[in-house]
Amino acid sequence: MRGLSGLEPIARQHGLKVISDSAQGFGTTLNGRHPLHWSDVQTTSFFPAKPLGYYGDGGAILTDDDALSSALDSLRVHGKGKDKYDNVRIGMNSRLDTLQAAILLPKLAVFGDEIEAHNRIADRYTDALRSNALRVPTVMDGVVSTWAQYTIEVPDPTAFADALKKEGVPTARYYPRPIHMQTAYEHYPIGAGGLANTEDCIDKIISLPMHPYLSEADQDKIIAAARTAI
Ligand SMILES: Cc1ncc(COP(=O)(O)O)c(C=O)c1O
Numbered sequence: 231m232r233g234l235s236g237l238e239p240i241a242r243q244h245g246l247k248v249i250s251d252s253a254q255g256f257g258t259t260l261n262g263r264h265p266l267h268w269s270d271v272q273t274t275s276f277f278p279a280k281p282l283g284y285y286g287d288g289g290a291i292l293t294d295d296d297a298l299s300s301a302l303d304s305l306r307v308h309g310k311g312k313d314k315y316d317n318v319r320i321g322m323n324s325r326l327d328t329l330q331a332a333i334l335l336p337k338l339a340v341f342g343d344e345i346e347a348h349n350r351i352a353d354r355y356t357d358a359l360r361s362n363a364l365r366v367p368t369v370m371d372g373v374v375s376t377w378a379q380y381t382i383e384v385p386d387p388t389a390f391a392d393a394l395k396k397e398g399v400p401t402a403r404y405y406p407r408p409i410h411m412q413t414a415y416e417h418y419p420i421g422a423g424g425l426a427n428t429e430d431c432i433d434k435i436i437s438l439p440m441h442p443y444l445s446e447a448d449q450d451k452i453i454a455a456a457r458t459a460i
Pocket of ligand 1: 289
């Protein structure tokens with residue numbers, strides 16, 4: 231961690247590590263730097279719907295801390311020690327399937343181009359859809375987003391989705407219930423005010439089709455359908 235984040239002093243004060251969960255944002259940069267520059271550990275997911283996805287379940291943990299890397303490597307394979315038949319800690323079976331890993335290699339080679347394509351599409355959507363009746367997403371100065379989703383805010387997402395469906399355009403409402411409102415977390419304390427911004431947008435957000443191979447003709451069809459709907 232190299233002091234880029236306001237979280238760092240808080241983490242240091244309390245003896246905590248900072249983890250960047252990049253499952254939805256692997257490839258994202260801030261002022262040209264990846265999250266590992268301001269966190270101790272970066273994680274990502276290779277689930278098919280993710281920016282760098284393959285055809286099954288899996289993920290990766292990145293760190294430049296040698297001791298942590300070696301502990302994680304051991305935990306990944308049943309807690310192995312130097313001798314693989316002597317487990318030195320309680321671990322798990324978290325091996326990445328070799329065939330799936332092979333699929334990642336050519337995908338990694340085009341990953342940078344795919345991020346650029348995502349950004350071109352997001353810019354086209356944003357330029358065409360910015361209006362009073364529809365709130366488009368923004369990114370912080372200096373950030374390159376990977377646009378895992380392109381999510382907008384509309385007054386009535388159900389009516390919006392129905393209208394787009396009639397034009398043959400699919401939409402999705404990801405994560406309709408935020409974690410802090412899910413049953414498993416109902417007994418955990420919630421800070422004053424809850425998560426006001428999250429709670430405010432739950433019933434307004436909906437995502438448009440977004441993948442790097444979306445043709446301009448399809449983008450135009452999506453834009454036209456969204457404009458008609460609002
Ligand atoms: C931000 C974030 N972190 C972690 C995960 C979990 O990834 P996985 O299902 O590969 O464990 C997800 C999945 O949607 C996610 O969106």
